[in-house]
Amino acid sequence: MAERVAIVGGGFSGLLCAYLLEQLYGDRVEAHLFEEADRLGGRLRTTSLPEVGGDYEAGVAELYDIAGNPHLRDLVRHLDLETRRLTGTPFFVARDQIVRDDRDLAHLLGARGIDQLRRFWDEGTRLRPPERYAQAGQPHDNEHPWSSRTFEEVLAEIEDPAARWFTAMQCHSDLAAEPHQTSGLFGFDNLLIDHPDYCTMYTLSGGNEGLVRALAERVRTPLRTGAAVEAIEANDAQGLRVRVATAEDGVGTLDVDSIVVTLTPPALAGVGWSDQRLASAIDAHLRHHDHAATYLRVTLLFRRRFWDDRFPEDYFVSDAFDGVTVYDQSPTREADAHGVQSWLLGGEAAAQWARRRDTEVVDAVRAAMPDALSDAERHFLTGVVDRWEGPRGVSALPGGVPLQGLETRHCPDRRWPQLILVGDYLYDSTICGALDAVLWAVTRIGQRMGDATPDPLSVFSRPAASGPDDPASGFFHDQALGARR
Ligand SMILES: Cc1cc2nc3c(=O)[nH]c(=O)nc-3n(C[C@H](O)[C@H](O)[C@H](O)COP(=O)(O)OP(=O)(O)OC[C@H]3O[C@@H](n4cnc5c(N)ncnc54)[C@H](O)[C@@H]3O)c2cc1C
Structure with missing residues (x-):
C-alpha cells in the first residue's frame, strides 16, 4: 500500500x-x-498594480545564490526558469548622503569609523568562512562564538558610534529584527548577503x-x-x-x-x-x-522612473525606518514607463507602522524619500501596502x-x-x-x-517532469493559481 x-x-x-x-x-x-x-x-507572491498592469513582488523579492550551496539555483535551472541578476551592492543613502564607494563611506563615517568597520568585517569574515555560511543553520553553528550572543552585543565591539550605527542600519535593511532580538551570528550572516564572495542575488523573469x-x-x-x-x-x-x-x-x-x-x-x-x-x-x-517578526512592503507607483540618473541599480539601502531596502520594480527600464518603487520595512518600524492605515503608511514612506529624490512628489500616483505579520511574517531568530x-x-x-x-x-x-x-x-x-x-x-x-497529461483531471491554472483540482 x-x-x-x-x-x-x-x-x-x-x-x-x-x-x-x-x-x-x-x-x-x-x-x-x-x-x-x-x-x-x-x-511568494507576484501581484499587479491595477493602474499599470505591471507586476511587483509583494513578498519574496530576491533569491539568494549562496557560494558553495547550489541547491536553489539547481532547482531553478531544473524547472527551466529564466533568471536576472540583481545589482545594487553597495549603494546606500545615509544621512542624506549617497554612498557608492569607500570614498563616500569615508566621508560619511570618517577615518576612524572606516577603520573600525574594516576590523569588524575582517573579524566577522574570519569567523564565518564561506563554506560555513553555505551550511547556515546546521547544528555546528552552535560552535560559532557569536551564536549565543545577541547582535546588539556583537555590534558593541564597534566603538565608533557612526560605524556601529551604519552597520546596524545595513543589517536592518535585510532583516526584520532589531539587534537585541537576534543572534550575532544571524545578524552578521545577513550582512554577508552583501558580500560577493558569499552571496549574489537574482529574480525570476516574469516574477518570483x-x-x-x-x-x-x-x-x-x-x-x-x-x-x-x-x-x-x-x-x-x-x-x-x-x-x-x-x-x-x-x-x-x-x-x-x-x-x-x-x-x-x-x-x-x-x-x-x-x-x-x-x-x-x-x-x-x-x-x-x-x-515572530513583521515586514511591511510599501509599493509606490510613479508616472515615470524619474530616479534613473541617480539610482540606476535594482535597489538601494536607505537609513529611513532604521534601515530599509528600496527595490526598483518598474515594469521596464524605459525612461517614460511607469516607475514602481518597493520599500521593505522590517523590525520595530514595520511593527509600529502595521498598526496604521495604508494611507498613513504610504505617506510616511513618501516623507522618507531621500533628498536626492526630492522630485518624487511630482511623479507620485499611488501606493499599496502588503502586510506580513503574525502567521504571514518571518522569524527574527x-x-x-x-x-x-x-x-x-x-x-x-x-x-x-x-x-x-x-x-x-x-x-x-x-x-x-x-x-x-x-x-x-x-x-x-x-x-x-x-x-x-x-x-x-x-x-x-534530471530533466523536469512534465505536468499531468489530462487537464481535466489535472491542476487548472489561472493567473492567481487559485483553481482547485
Ligand atoms: C515580505 C517578505 C519578504 C521576504 N523576502 C525574501 C527574499 O527576498 N528571499 C528569500 O529567500 N526569502 C524571503 N522571505 C522568506 C520567504 O518568504 C519564505 O522563506 C518562503 O516563502 C517560505 O515558504 P513556505 O512554503 O515555507 O511558507 P509560506 O509561504 O508561509 O507557506 C505556508 C502556507 O501555509 C498556509 N497555511 C497557513 N495555515 C494553514 C492551515 N491551518 N491549513 C492549511 N494551510 C495553511 C499559508 O496560507 C501559506 O500559503 C520573505 C518573507 C516575507 C514575508
Whole structure:
C-alpha cells in the first residue's frame, strides 16, 4: 500500500515537498496538499498594480545564490526558469548622503569609523568562512562564538558610534529584527548577503511566484486551496489524522501515515493538536522557535522612473525606518514607463507602522524619500501596502538559540517521527532554508518506506517532469493559481 502523506500548506515548501515525493517515490506515495488560502504560493507572491498592469513582488523579492550551496539555483535551472541578476551592492543613502564607494563611506563615517568597520568585517569574515555560511543553520553553528550572543552585543565591539550605527542600519535593511532580538551570528550572516564572495542575488523573469507555479503545474498531487487544516490528531489507535475545513464540503478528516506541516510558528499555534502530550511537544517547539517578526512592503507607483540618473541599480539601502531596502520594480527600464518603487520595512518600524492605515503608511514612506529624490512628489500616483505579520511574517531568530539537532527540530514528538515540521524558520528565514527543511522531510519519508539513502538532490539534475497529461483531471491554472483540482 502507498504511504499516505498529508502536506499542510501550499507555499514553496508544500509544493516542493509534493513535487519531490512524486519524483523520488512515484506511486509508492499518495500525497494530499491542503492550503488555507484561495491561492497557492504563500509568502511568494507576484501581484499587479491595477493602474499599470505591471507586476511587483509583494513578498519574496530576491533569491539568494549562496557560494558553495547550489541547491536553489539547481532547482531553478531544473524547472527551466529564466533568471536576472540583481545589482545594487553597495549603494546606500545615509544621512542624506549617497554612498557608492569607500570614498563616500569615508566621508560619511570618517577615518576612524572606516577603520573600525574594516576590523569588524575582517573579524566577522574570519569567523564565518564561506563554506560555513553555505551550511547556515546546521547544528555546528552552535560552535560559532557569536551564536549565543545577541547582535546588539556583537555590534558593541564597534566603538565608533557612526560605524556601529551604519552597520546596524545595513543589517536592518535585510532583516526584520532589531539587534537585541537576534543572534550575532544571524545578524552578521545577513550582512554577508552583501558580500560577493558569499552571496549574489537574482529574480525570476516574469516574477518570483513563477517558482511555485512551475512546481504546481508539474505535480499530480491533489492541491486543495480554501482548505484549512484545523486540527492534527495523533493517537495510538487511529494513527495520524488531519481535520480539514473547506467552504464547500464543511469539515472532513483524512487518515494518513505521515504529515509534513509547512506553517510558520504563529500559524502552527492556530492548529488544534491532540493528544495532550503532542500539544505539549508543540508548545515546547513554539517556545524555542517562535520569534515572530513583521515586514511591511510599501509599493509606490510613479508616472515615470524619474530616479534613473541617480539610482540606476535594482535597489538601494536607505537609513529611513532604521534601515530599509528600496527595490526598483518598474515594469521596464524605459525612461517614460511607469516607475514602481518597493520599500521593505522590517523590525520595530514595520511593527509600529502595521498598526496604521495604508494611507498613513504610504505617506510616511513618501516623507522618507531621500533628498536626492526630492522630485518624487511630482511623479507620485499611488501606493499599496502588503502586510506580513503574525502567521504571514518571518522569524527574527531562525533555529532559535541554541540550534537544536535536526531530528528534534523537525520532529517535535518522539512518539510520532512521521509528523514532520518544515519551514524557513528552522534554518535561515529564506527560501534556501525552506528548501533545506523540505530536503530533510522527503529524505525522512523515504527512509520510513525502507529506502536506505534517498537522494532528493538527484532530482534537480534530471530533466523536469512534465505536468499531468489530462487537464481535466489535472491542476487548472489561472493567473492567481487559485483553481482547485
Ligand atoms: C515580505 C517578505 C519578504 C521576504 N523576502 C525574501 C527574499 O527576498 N528571499 C528569500 O529567500 N526569502 C524571503 N522571505 C522568506 C520567504 O518568504 C519564505 O522563506 C518562503 O516563502 C517560505 O515558504 P513556505 O512554503 O515555507 O511558507 P509560506 O509561504 O508561509 O507557506 C505556508 C502556507 O501555509 C498556509 N497555511 C497557513 N495555515 C494553514 C492551515 N491551518 N491549513 C492549511 N494551510 C495553511 C499559508 O496560507 C501559506 O500559503 C520573505 C518573507 C516575507 C514575508
